[in-house]
Amino acid sequence: MRFWHVRADRGGVHFEGALADGMRACLHSRIAMRVxxxxxxxxxxxxxxxxxxxxxxxxxxxxxxxxxxxxxxxxxxxxxxxxxxxxxxxxxxxxxxxxxxxxxxxxxxxxxxxxxxxxxxxxxxxxxxxxLAGEALHKRGYRVATVDAVMKENLAAAVLRIGGWDATTDLIDPVCGAGTVAIEAAMIACRVAPGLRRRFGFERWPGFDAAQSTAWESLLEAANAAVLTECPVKILATDVSPAAVDATAQNLASAGVAGAVTVQRRDARSYREEDGPAWVVADPPYGGRLAAQPLQLAGFFRQWGEALRTMHGSTVLLISGNPLVQRNLGLTPEMEVELYNGDIECRLLRYRIA
Ligand SMILES: C[S@@+](CC[C@H](N)C(=O)[O-])C[C@H]1O[C@@H](n2cnc3c(N)ncnc32)[C@H](O)[C@@H]1O
The missing domain is CATH 3.30.2130.30 (VC0802-like)
Structure with a gap:
């Protein structure tokens, strides 16, 4: 974002600038929680x-x-x-x-x-x-429907950024839940600023005067003008649960990127070679009822791993808080990064399918 004197520490990223730079950070940061x-x-x-x-x-x-x-x-x-x-x-x-x-x-x-x-x-x-943000920045304003165990929108964006997806290759989320990964990917690919569909705290400040309002309007205008009318990559979001498919469709429409993502009901284990090559980016199920049945969970990941291994030329990016995932996929990660999904310590794992 071309800020001055950028410095990172455990508490966040610091930069210097005018109030308009803070507004810009609110509008464009996909990963920050607050400014x-x-x-x-x-x-x-x-x-x-x-x-x-x-x-x-x-x-x-x-x-x-x-x-x-x-x-x-x-x-x-x-x-x-x-x-x-x-x-x-x-x-x-x-x-x-x-x-x-x-x-x-x-x-x-x-x-x-x-x-x-x-x-x-x-x-x-x-x-x-x-x-400046008021409500935390992960609340983009598009999530109108939800399912169990959704991830925060800024975590999905961080997974894509740290994992290295550069919005030039097709992407599949085969366990899409409420569609968070696919929506964030579509917004990145279509250059939709994450803050375009919400209000911010600074808009209600006593000092938010005509000059600041004009500066804000021109930032919004530039962000709107940057949005691509056609998504440059194919994005597919699928889930075995009809409720998840429905939630994803609703959230995509609310985010204004419904045209960029195909949504289908499908079992993640049904993917085959012809579905790739693509980036498979997923936050697989590891809690809830499945967690209470480790054998079933291990079996699911073994079968899913078999399906993924047929997708030659693909990259698989998973965020998971359960070691059973890694143990049973039958794949060796080329990258492993520690991340937190709320309080849950997770691993971001990247695999290449030869
Ligand atoms: C942790 S949630 C994903 C949440 C999603 N990342 C989000 O933030 O909206 C895991 C999803 O896996 C789905 N799932 C479970 N078993 C599946 C299977 N065999 N095939 C496809 N999806 C499955 C569940 O329905 C659930 O929506």
Whole structure:
């Protein structure tokens, strides 16, 4: 995205830029969960230092009695150890400063706030951010139907990115669930910005004025103009469950990429040589009822592995949290990366079928 001073650490990726760059990150990042604007950083050994430091940042441009507020906090290796207390003190400092200026204070709305503030306290140093995204960025706004064990949209995009699919080869998800992988792939291939179909937190900020609104409109216009009318690759999404096929079709339509993906009811074990070569990208079943029956699960993966091995010239990319998958497919991964699907530790595995 051509940002300045990009730096990554365990907490995320940092960059410098104008507010419009933050808007651009919200609109175009397929993998980020949130985009945070740093308001300030200060030593906060104890509650008074935290309160004073937050007040000193000045909130007139960023909060008002007419705009609801929420504050969330995390802390590590600090004197203050309760994140809820840190959030409460931060909220007090903001609402007190607004009340002193305007005579009334903003209401707190933890569910759907206009302004969302994030505090991180690490080794007694507080960093205060405004959350540009509002609702987390994985919520693209297209998921209108769901099934069990769906993956987050940004995880599906990360699987495609880390796995190396470059949107120039055909793609199949043979266990498509609610269609997340196929939809993300279609959006990448058709150059649909992931944030085109949702609203963002910054649009509700008190300081979102005519100039910012114009900047945002032109970002949206450019993103809309970049969308391809025809998908350059074939994408196929199949699942044995009629409910999953139906959910995928609904979500594809809602994402505006129904024309880019073929959806069929089909058993994953029925794939054969003539279905390839393609990238087979899948988040196979490994939990629920099947997990309670390891023999059945092992049998499924043995048969699926046999089917995949007939697809000469294909690449298979799987994310799985169950070692039974790897043990029974009968394939040797050429790439293995540790990833988390929510709390579940998973492996991203890539296989080449000769
Ligand atoms: C973990 S879910 C996939 C979720 C999907 N990645 C998403 O985010 O929407 C696994 C899917 O495998 C499907 N499945 C189970 N056995 C199957 C089989 N034999 N053939 C095809 N699909 C199967 C289930 O119906 C379920 O939808």
């Amino acid at each position: 945070l604007l740093e308001r300030g950083r200060f030593p906060a050994k104890g509650e008074q230092a935290l309160y004073d430091g937050v007040r000193a940042l000045g909130w007139d441009e960023h909060s008002s009695p007419k705009h609801t507020l929420s504050v969330s906090a995390t802390c590590r290796s600090s004197q203050l150890t309760h994140s809820q207390f840190i959030a409460l003190k931060t909220k007090d400092a903001i609402v007190d400063s607004i009340r002193d200026l305007h005579g009334s204070r903003p209401d707190v709305d933890p569910r759907d706030p206009d302004v969302s503030v994030v505090v991180r306290l690490v080794k007694d140093e507080a960093t205060v951010y405004l959350d």
